[in-house]
Amino acid sequence: MDAPFSVDSDRSRVHHPQSSAGDGPNTIPSHDSNNLVLDVFRYTPIPTFVLDASLHVTHVSDSYCSVSGVPNRKQLLGAHVDKLYAKVTVPSNAVVHQGIRAAQDTAAPSILEESLNDRIWTLRTVPVFRDGTIQCFLMEVQDTTVAHQRQLELEERLYANETFKILVDTVRDYAIFMLDPQGNVATWNAGAQAFKGYSKSDIIGKHFSSFYSQEDRDNDKPGRELRDALRDGRCEDEGANVVITPLYKDDVHLGFSKVTRDLSERKKAESKLIAAYEESSKLKSEFLANMSHEIRTPMHGMLSALTLLLDTQLNPEQLELARVIEESGDVLLHVINDILDYSKLASGSFSISRDIISAPEVILSVFRAHQRVSKSGVSFETLIDPRLPIAAEGDSFRFRQIVENLISNASKFTEQGSIRIHATLQHEDENTYTVLTEVIDTGIGVPLIASGSLFTPFTQFDNSATKRYKGTGLGLSICKSLAELMGGDIGFHPNPEGKGSIFWFTAKLAKLKRAEYLNQLEIVQRKLDNLSCPPSPTPAFDKLRLLADGRRVLLAEDNAINRKVMLKMLAGLGFNHVDIATDGNEAVSMATKTTPPYDVILMDINMPVLDGVQATKAIRGAGLDVPIVAMTANALKGQAESYIAKGMTGYIAKPVDRKLLVDLLLSCLERED
Amino acid sequence: MKIPGAKDSIDEATFEQILEMDDDEDEREFSKSIVYDFFTQAESTFEKMDSNLEKKDLKTLSELGHFLKGSSATLGLSKVKDSCEKIQNYGQKKDEKGEKDITEDEGLKKLETTIKQAKQEFHDVEKVLRKFYNDEQ
Numbered sequence: 001m002d003a004p005f006s007v008d009s010d011r012s013r014v015h016h017p018q019s020s021a022g023d024g025p026n027t028i029p030s031h032d033s034n035n036l037v038l039d040v041f042r043y044t045p046i047p048t049f050v051l052d053a054s055l056h057v058t059h060v061s062d063s064y065c066s067v068s069g070v071p072n073r074k075q076l077l078g079a080h081v082d083k084l085y086a087k088v089t090v091p092s093n094a095v096v097h098q099g100i101r102a103a104q105d106t107a108a109p110s111i112l113e114e115s116l117n118d119r120i121w122t123l124r125t126v127p128v129f130r131d132g133t134i135q136c137f138l139m140e141v142q143d144t145t146v147a148h149q150r151q152l153e154l155e156e157r158l159y160a161n162e163t164f165k166i167l168v169d170t171v172r173d174y175a176i177f178m179l180d181p182q183g184n185v186a187t188w189n190a191g192a193q194a195f196k197g198y199s200k201s202d203i204i205g206k207h208f209s210s211f212y213s214q215e216d217r218d219n220d221k222p223g224r225e226l227r228d229a230l231r232d233g234r235c236e237d238e239g240a241n242v243v244i245t246p247l248y249k250d251d252v253h254l255g256f257s258k259v260t261r262d263l264s265e266r267k268k269a270e271s272k273l274i275a276a277y278e279e280s281s282k283l284k285s286e287f288l289a290n291m292s293h294e295i296r297t298p299m300h301g302m303l304s305a306l307t308l309l310l311d312t313q314l315n316p317e318q319l320e321l322a323r324v325i326e327e328s329g330d331v332l333l334h335v336i337n338d339i340l341d342y343s344k345l346a347s348g349s350f351s352i353s354r355d356i357i358s359a360p361e362v363i364l365s366v367f368r369a370h371q372r373v374s375k376s377g378v379s380f381e382t383l384i385d386p387r388l389p390i391a392a393e394g395d396s397f398r399f400r401q402i403v404e405n406l407i408s409n410a411s412k413f414t415e416q417g418s419i420r421i422h423a424t425l426q427h428e429d430e431n432t433y434t435v436l437t438e439v440i441d442t443g444i445g446v447p448l449i450a451s452g453s454l455f456t457p458f459t460q461f462d463n464s465a466t467k468r469y470k471g472t473g474l475g476l477s478i479c480k481s482l483a484e485l486m487g488g489d490i491g492f493h494p495n496p497e498g499k500g501s502i503f504w505f506t507a508k509l510a511k512l513k514r515a516e517y518l519n520q521l522e523i524v525q526r527k528l529d530n531l532s533c534p535p536s537p538t539p540a541f542d543k544l545r546l547l548a549d550g551r552r553v554l555l556a557e558d559n560a561i562n563r564k565v566m567l568k569m570l571a572g573l574g575f576n577h578v579d580i581a582t583d584g585n586e587a588v589s590m591a592t593k594t595t596p597p598y599d600v601i602l603m604d605i606n607m608p609v610l611d612g613v614q615a616t617k618a619i620r621g622a623g624l625d626v627p628i629v630a631m632t633a634n635a636l637k638g639q640a641e642s643y644i645a646k647g648m649t650g651y652i653a654k655p656v657d658r659k660l661l662v663d664l665l666l667s668c669l670e671r672e673d
Numbered sequence: 674m675k676i677p678g679a680k681d682s683i684d685e686a687t688f689e690q691i692l693e694m695d696d697d698e699d700e701r702e703f704s705k706s707i708v709y710d711f712f713t714q715a716e717s718t719f720e721k722m723d724s725n726l727e728k729k730d731l732k733t734l735s736e737l738g739h740f741l742k743g744s745s746a747t748l749g750l751s752k753v754k755d756s757c758e759k760i761q762n763y764g765q766k767k768d769e770k771g772e773k774d775i776t777e778d779e780g781l782k783k784l785e786t787t788i789k790q791a792k793q794e795f796h797d798v799e800k801v802l803r804k805f806y807n808d809e810q
Contacts, residue, residue: 304686308693561711561744568694568703606739655687655746 051137055081055100064141090116091123091141099125100137113144120148178247179256183208183226186255208258229256295336300657303329307659320372327369331404352395352485355667357509359392359435360384362400363423370407370419377416385424389433392509398482399507402490403437405475406503410441414500417442432508434488442500446492454492455480483507541573544662547669548574551599555580556587556615557631558607562654566602569658573665584610588618591626598626600668603648605632613646620647627668631656676805682798687749705806711744715753715795722760722788731780734788735764741791750798756791760784 038059041050047064049057057080060073068088070076075087081100085093095114102110103125112123126138168176168189175192177185185203193200203210209222216222229235229244230253236243241261247254306326314322363384371380403421410419420440427434446454455476476490483490487508492501553575557563563580570578579594581587584607591601601619605612616628627649643651649671650664676683695701718741725733738760745754762771763783775783 301686304689308689559714559740559743559747561707561714562747564707564710565691565694565747569690572694604743606743608736654743655684655690655749658690658693 047141049076049139049141051081051100051139053134053136055137057081057084058136067141067143090121091139092116095121095123096125096139099123099139103127103137104134113148119143120145173261175260177208177258177260179208179258181253181255183222183256192260226256291336299329299333299336303333304657304659324369324372328373331369352398352482354393354510355396356391356512356670357394357396357399358390359394359399359423359437359507359509360388360390362396363403363421363437366400366403366407367421370411374411374419375415378411378414379418381418381420383420383422387425387428388423388435389425389509389511391512392433393512394486394507394509398486402479402482402505402507403439405479406437406439406505409475409503410439410443410501414441414443417499426506430511432487432510434506434508436504436506438502438504440495440500440502442495442497445494445499445501451492455490479505540662540666544666544669545574547666548576551575551577551669552594552596553578554587554590554594554598554601556582556584556601556607556612557604558582559604562604566656569656569661572658573662583608584612584615584618587612587615588622591615591619591624592622597624600665601626601628603628603630605630605643613643613648616647627671629664629668676801682750682752682794682801684749684751687747691748701806708748708802708806711748711750712799714744715741715799719788719792719795726781726784726788729777729781731764731766731777731784733764734784735761738762738764750795752794753791753798756787756794759787760791763787 041048041059042061043063044061045063046061047067048059048061049064050059052058056078057076058078060076062073065071065073065076068090070088076084079087081096082093084096091099092114095112099110099112102112104127107127107129109124109126112125114121114123120143122140122142122144124138124140124142126140128135128138169191171189172191172194174189176189177192178187180186184205184207188200188203207222209217212222225235225237225242225244229246234243234245243259245257245259247257303326306322306329310319310322310326364382367380367382374380407419407421418441422436422438422440424436424438425433426436480490483505488506490503490505492503494500495502553570555563555566555570555578557566557580563582567578567580579590579598581590586609587601587603587607588610591598603612603616607615610618612630612632616630619626619628628647630643630648630651631654632643632651649668652660652664676685676688691704691707692701695703718737722734722737725737738757742754742757742761745757758771759769762769763775763780765771766775766777766780767773768775769783
């Protein structure tokens with residue numbers, strides 16, 4: 001075990017056998033040089049030891065002695081590396097060998113780390129060659145725990161930063177801007193780029209107020225928002241979906257974050273929802289229209305058969321029964337129409353007409369119908385205020401609908417006792433009458449719990465499986481809307497007599513002008529007489545026949561067969577002066593040139609040259625307000641209103657029903673008078 | 674008044690209304706003249722439909738459909754009326770209910786079959802009506 005170096009024990013002087021010769025004249029004197037080298041090895045602050053090619057320790061630094069826990073370096077000098085691990089705490093034998101192997105293999109310094117006694121040690125093995133032969137290994141052992149820790153922290157921080165950046169960058173629904181304290185854009189995320197449609201160079205460094213409208217800028221909205229954010233720690237602009245938050249690091253104000261929600265996705269979802277809702281609402285309307293059509297067709301069949309029956313010779317009892325059927329059938333038709341009305345009321349597209357109404361007549365007529373079919377233990381009474389106007393302006397049909405509903409509810413829920421109808425003039429001013437109608441029953445009454453939802457659509461207070469009382473649950477809610485449309489109100493309270501309820505509603509009816517009033521008075525008086533006497537078979541029919549005498553009618557219809565049928569029907573109703581137009585142009589020129597003007601025009605909608613709607617427009621344009629009745633096979637209810645909106649007075653479906661025609665012509669001629 | 678064999682093809686209430694216009698229930702002069710006018714009108718309309726079908730004139734076909742729909746509706750000839758309504762819709766390049774768009778080729782194809790069907794329905798109801806008016810040929 002001969003060492004290539006002889007080691008001076010006290011001063012660490014190394015005599016290199018070959019170093020004294022052949023170094024040339026330019027080298028430092030070898031004695032000083034040797035001393036310096038020895039000093040370097042001994043006093044280097046980096047814990048170091050040197051192994052020769054046979055792996056024996058030739059040099060040890062003091063610093064190594066102190067880190068490896070060996071008090072005396074002499075214990076180490078000359079020892080073989082394999083004996084070393086028994087004496088020192090660091091490095092481990094395995095790592096030393098690993099380092100030496102790596103240094104040999106690569107002929108380059110190797111760096112290895114190991115963890116011993118909760119510290120991290122780094123072993124740097126530097127192989128030293130001369131002429132391609134390994135001379136020695138310089139082994140540096142350093143405690144790198146702190147540096148290592150720092151490195152780990154740095155990596156962690158880098159990783160966190162990276163992740164955070166990815167997170168912020170990939171958020172697409174939010175535009176995130178970082179603003180400096182003055183409000184200039186410092187950076188922004190990809191979401192902002194996509195959302196705002198600017199490129200980076202367009203916006204970085206610009207003031208964020210460029211996102212605002214000129215108006216907002218003029219009002220200094222951006223500046224105000226920054227100030228608010230500083231003051232309150234947060235500023236939210238709900239309209240634009242923007243939140244601005246001031247940012248601080250170690251109490252130093254860095255700037256602001258500005259986060260904007262991208263609403264395009266949400267709007268897409270919303271519009272999808274709306275489309276779905278509209279689709280279902282359309283389906284509902286179609287369904288209702290189809291259903292009512294399906295029910296109406298057989299109902300019309302039944303009612304026209306009944307009309308024929310009423311024209312035959314009936315004894316008084318049969319006549320009365322037939323009239324009950326007729327009235328109930330009418331009511332049933334109304335119910336079907338109500339379902340259609342409901343959807344209109346719900347959508348707010350409903351309006352009430354301004355006809356002539358006789359409130360007492362309507363109430364008496366409904367009352368009469370119910371009295372006839374009343375249960376045996378129930379008595380019916382009416383009390384009508386004599387001050388009630390016999391004729392006023394209002395929607396007779398809708399008024400009747402409310403009365404009908406309240407009375408039929410009362411009789412539905414009353415098994416015994418009485419149903420009384422009180423109609424009083426609650427208020428009268430220059431232009432209107434306010435009519436209060438109360439229906440007082442002694443029925444089952446309304447449980448307290450149900451009183452809140454009585455006027456809510458589709459609710460019935462008895463929703464049990466074994467429902468005793470039928471109904472759609474629509475009636476009262478329609479009544480409420482109708483009463484409100486008539487400028488009134490509706491309500492109920494328990495019957496103070498102890499049993500049953502009082503349902504009441506008010507309606508405002510406009511006063512008639514004098515001439516109208518007198519005329520109506522006469523007609524209504526006759527109707528009232530009819531109510532008290534046995535009714536004549538078809539009062540409307542007789543009445544029209546009287547009115548028809550001498551009236552001039554223009555019939556615009558392109559189909560010869562329809563013309564022939566209409567002519568015959570009109571003749572049957574007492575119209576003997578009927579002129580014919582075969583297209584819209586003809587209708588316009590006849591209507592505008594004939595003097596005196598026609599009393600009524602029946603107008604087919606689909607005609608060649610000029611259609612009925614255009615013809616009506618032209619006639620109205622010429623200043624004529626003659627009643628024009630549309631005739632068409634497109635029988636939906638909404639269409640009738642659209643024709644009326646286009647200047648027509650009324651509407652009748654094809655094939656023309658004689659009874660409906662009678663009513664329509666009657667109202668046209670009465671209006672004209 | 675029942676019309677033998679008229680089930681489905683004639684709407685009774687509507688036809689009744691025409692019959693009611695007869696001054697004499699044995700003669701039935703008015704309703705008979707209307708019905709026979711209709712026969713003539715239908716035949717000539719079908720002829721026009723055939724020639725316009727050849728010319729592929731959809732617009733005119735639609736108008737002809739509407740025209741015959743009007744008179745068949747007045748008489749309550751439901752089946753003929755329904756087919757005429759379809760002809761009217763197909764001619765406007767719509768489906769039979771007039772809701773969705775169809776192509777011109779589809780329209781022409783459907784028009785051809787529907788016109789044929791309308792003619793058949795017309796001839797069927799014509800027989801029933803001729804029988805009703807005691808005029809079997």
